[in-house]
Amino acid sequence: xxxxxxxxxxxxxxxxxxxxxxxxxxxxxxxxxxxxxxxxxxxxxxxxxxxxxxxxxxxxxxxxxxxxxxxxxxxxxxxxxxxxxxxxxxxxxxxxxxxxxxxxxxxxxxxxxxxxxxxxxxxxxxxxxxxxxxxxxxxxxxxxxxxxxxxxxxxxxxxxxxxxxxxxxxxxxxxxxxxxxxxxxxxxxxxxxxxxxxxxxxxxxxxxxxxxxxxxxxxxxxxxxxxxxxxxxxxxxxxxxxxxxxxxxxxxxxxxxxxxxxxxxxxxxxxxxxxxxxxxxxxxxxxxxxxxxxxxxxxxxxxxxxxxxxxxxxxxxxxxxxxxxxxxxxxxxxxxxxxxxxxxxxxxxxxxxxxxxxxxxxxxxxxxxxxxxxxxxxxxxxxxxxxxxxxxxxxxxxxxxxxxxxxxxxxxxxxxxxxxxxxxxxxxxxxxxxxxxxxxxxxxxxxxxxxxxxxxxxxxxxxxxxxxxxxxxxxxxxxxxxxxxxxxxxxxxxxxxxxxxxxxxxxxxxxxxxxxxxxxxxxxxxxxxxxxxxxxxxxxxxxxxxxxxxxxxxxxxxxxxxxxxxxxxxxxxxxxxxxxxxxxxxxxxxxxxxxxxxxxxxxxxxxxxxxxxxxxxxxxxxxxxxxxxxxxxxxxxxxxxxxxxxxxxxxxxxxxx
Numbered sequence: 001x002x003x004x005x006x007x008x009x010x011x012x013x014x015x016x017x018x019x020x021x022x023x024x025x026x027x028x029x030x031x032x033x034x035x036x037x038x039x040x041x042x043x044x045x046x047x048x049x050x051x052x053x054x055x056x057x058x059x060x061x062x063x064x065x066x067x068x069x070x071x072x073x074x075x076x077x078x079x080x081x082x083x084x085x086x087x088x089x090x091x092x093x094x095x096x097x098x099x100x101x102x103x104x105x106x107x108x109x110x111x112x113x114x115x116x117x118x119x120x121x122x123x124x125x126x127x128x129x130x131x132x133x134x135x136x137x138x139x140x141x142x143x144x145x146x147x148x149x150x151x152x153x154x155x156x157x158x159x160x161x162x163x164x165x166x167x168x169x170x171x172x173x174x175x176x177x178x179x180x181x182x183x184x185x186x187x188x189x190x191x192x193x194x195x196x197x198x199x200x201x202x203x204x205x206x207x208x209x210x211x212x213x214x215x216x217x218x219x220x221x222x223x224x225x226x227x228x229x230x231x232x233x234x235x236x237x238x239x240x241x242x243x244x245x246x247x248x249x250x251x252x253x254x255x256x257x258x259x260x261x262x263x264x265x266x267x268x269x270x271x272x273x274x275x276x277x278x279x280x281x282x283x284x285x286x287x288x289x290x291x292x293x294x295x296x297x298x299x300x301x302x303x304x305x306x307x308x309x310x311x312x313x314x315x316x317x318x319x320x321x322x323x324x325x326x327x328x329x330x331x332x333x334x335x336x337x338x339x340x341x342x343x344x345x346x347x348x349x350x351x352x353x354x355x356x357x358x359x360x361x362x363x364x365x366x367x368x369x370x371x372x373x374x375x376x377x378x379x380x381x382x383x384x385x386x387x388x389x390x391x392x393x394x395x396x397x398x399x400x401x402x403x404x405x406x407x408x409x410x411x412x413x414x415x416x417x418x419x420x421x422x423x424x425x426x427x428x429x430x431x432x433x434x435x436x437x438x439x440x441x442x443x444x445x446x447x448x449x450x451x452x453x454x455x456x457x458x459x460x461x462x463x464x465x466x467x468x469x470x471x472x473x474x475x476x477x478x479x480x481x482x483x484x485x486x487x488x489x490x491x492x493x494x495x496x497x498x499x500x501x502x503x504x505x506x507x508x509x510x511x512x513x514x515x516x517x518x519x520x521x522x523x524x525x526x527x528x529x530x531x532x533x534x535x536x537x538x539x540x541x542x543x544x545x546x547x548x549x550x551x552x553x554x555x556x557x558x559x560x561x562x563x564x565x566x567x568x569x570x571x572x573x574x575x576x577x578x579x580x581x582x583x584x585x586x587x588x589x590x591x592x593x594x595x596x597x598x599x600x601x602x603x604x605x606x607x608x609x610x611x612x613x614x615x616x617x618x619x620x621x622x623x624x625x626x627x628x629x630x631x632x633x634x635x636x637x638x639x640x641x642x643x644x645x646x647x648x649x650x651x652x653x654x655x656x657x
Contacts, residue, residue: 072243079244086251108442114211121203136193147182160188168226173233180233183225191220211433221468235481249483267475270492281322283334285647286636289374293366295347295649301633303340308628310342312384314392317348326490330583350654351502356452359504368399377640383414393421401531415626417541419580420551423559424520425513429552435514447503456498456656500656537565545572545579557601584614591615
C-alpha cells in the first residue's frame with residue numbers, strides 16, 4: 001500500500017522550462033482509489049464442520065492493484081503478436097536505411113569530440129571523478145533508506161522533485177505509488193548527477209562544455225522513465241486496460257510517421273486537417289507583387305482612414321508568414337489593420353535548388369529593396385515603417401547598415417520594429433551548439449547532396465531538440481505509447497509546416513552571425529561594404545521575450561545597445577512565439593518597460609515597470625507617433641500594382657520535405 005508523501009520537497013537542480021507549445025490535451029482521469037492496508041481487510045473465516053455451506057465471495061483485490069492487472073490474457077497475447085510483427089518491419093526498415101546511408105557522416109552533430117574533451121579532463125583528475133561517483137552512491141543509499149521507511153508506513157520527505165514546468169511526472173501515481181515514486185526519484189537523482197558532473201569539469205573549452213551539457217541533457221531526457229511502457233504508470237495502466245491495443249495503434253502511428261518522413265521519423269505534433277486560407281491565414285487581402293523570392297500581400301483596410309506611412313512586415317524565411325495571422329482572435333495582421341494601418345506582409349518563397357546561390361545581398365536587393373519599391377507603387381508613399389521578425393530582423397539590420405555605408409535607399413525606412421531579432425550573437429543560446437566547423441561542414445555536404453537546400457524537417461528537428469521533452473518526447477508518449485491521435489492546434493500545425501533553406505544564405509548566416517559574430521564586430525560585408533550597426537540612425541523598437549530559447553533576451557538586448565539612433569527596448573513574457581503573438585484580448589502574460597538603456601539586461605530589469613497583458617497597444621503608441629497623419633484608406637489594386645490573386649497567395653502553399 002502506497003503511503004502519500006509529505007508535501008515538503010527539495011527542488012531538482014535540473015530545470016526544464018516549458019515552451020510556447022501547450023501540453024497534449026488528454027481527457028481527465030479519475031484519481032486512483034486507495035484501499036485499506038492488508039491488516040485491516042476482513043478475513044474469510046473457514047466454514048464450520050458439518051453440512052457444506054456456500055463460502056462467502058472472496059474480496060476483490062484493491063483497485064490500485066487492479067489498475068495494473070491484465071484483463072484478457074488472450075487478447076493481450078494477440079496484440080503482442082501484432083506488436084512483434086510491426087516491430088520486425090521497423091527493424092528491417094532501419095537496417096535497410098543504415099545500409100543505404102553508407103558514406104554519410106557517422107557523427108554529423110559532432111557529439112563525440114565534445115564528450116572526448118570532457119572525459120579527457122575528467123581522466124586528468126581521477127579524484128574528482130571518484131568523488132562524484134561516491135556522491136551518487138551516497139544519494140542512492142539515502143533514497144533506499146527513505147523508500148524502506150515509506151514501505152514500513154512512515155511518512156518521509158522525497159529527496160528530489162521534478163523541476164518547475166516539468167510536465168512529465170504529472171500523473172498522481174508518480175507520487176502516490178511507492179514503486180513509481182522510487183523510479184522517478186532515482187531518475188532525477190541520476191539526471192542531476194550527470195548534468196552536474198559534466199557541467200563542473202574544469203579546463204574544458206567553453207564551447208565543448210556547452211555542447212557536452214546540451215547532449216548530456218538530451219541523453220537524460222531520452223532515457224526518462226516516462227518514455228517506456230513498464231516505467232510509466234499512465235502507459236502501463238492503458239496497456240493493461242486495452243490489453244495492449246494502445247501499443248498496436250502506437251506502432252501503426254510510428255510506421256505512418258516513418259512513411260511520411262521518407263524513412264526518417266517525422267513525428268506528428270497535431271492533426272493534418274488544417275488548410276492554409278481556410279483554417280489559418282484568414283485576414284482578407286490580395287497578392288499585389290511577386291518575384292522569385294517573395295509574394296507581397298496587401299491587406300484590405302477595415303477603417304475609413306489609415307496612417308499615412310504604410311507598415312511592411314518581414315517574417316522569418318525559416319518559417320511561413322502566417323504565424324502572424326493564425327486565427328482572427330490572435331492575428332497580429334488583423335489587429336494592426338484594425339488600428340488604422342495599411343499592412344503589407346512579405347510571404348517568402350519555399351526555396352528549391354534553383355535558389356541555392358541566393359545570399360544576403362540577393363535577399364536584400366530582391367527581397368527588402370524590391371518590397372520597398374512595390375509598397376511605394378501600391379500606395380504612393382516613399383517611406384515605410386518596417387517589422388523584422390527573428391532572422392528577418394537580422395537581415396533588416398544588415399540592410400540598414402548597408403544603406404548607411406552606401407547611401408542606397410537612404411531615408412526609405414522610417415523606423416524598424418524588431419520581433420525577437422538578434423544582431424549580437426555572442427550570447428545566442430543553445431543554437432550556438434550546432435555551428436562548429438565540423439557540423440557546418442557536414443551540413444554543407446548534406447545540402448549539396450540535396451541539390452543546394454536544407455530540407456525543412458532538418459531545421460524543425462534542431463528547434464525541437466531545444467525543448468525535447470515538450471516537442472519530441474511528449475508526442476512519443478502520446479502517439480506511440482498511449483496510441484492516441486494528436487490534438488488539433490493551429491500553432492503546432494504552423495510549426496510543422498516547414499520551409500527549406502538555400503545553401504548560400506543559410507551557411508552564410510550560420511557562419512558569419514552565429515559562429516563568427518561578424519555583424520556585431522563590423523566585419524560582415526555586403527557588396528563590398530562593411531556593415532557597422534553603430535552607423536544606423538533609424539529609430540528602432542526592440543521586442544524580446546523573457547523565456548525565449550531561440551533569441552534569448554540577453555542577446556537581443558546586447559544587439560539593441562549597438563544602434564546609433566533612438567532605441568526603445570521592451571521585454572515581454574513567455575517565449576519566441578507566444579511572447580510575440582499575444583493579442584490584447586487574450587489577457588495573458590505581461591511586459592516590462594524601461595525608458596533607460598543601462599549596460600546590462602539585469603540592470604534594465606531592475607529599473608523596469610511591469611504591466612499586465614499584451615504589449616501590442618504600448619508598441620502601437622510608439623508606431624503611431626512615427627506614422628504620419630490620417631488619410632483615406634486605399635484598397636489593394638487602387639495604386640499602380642494590380643491584384644495578382646487573393647491572400648494568402650501561392651508561395652505559402654508550397655510544401656517542404
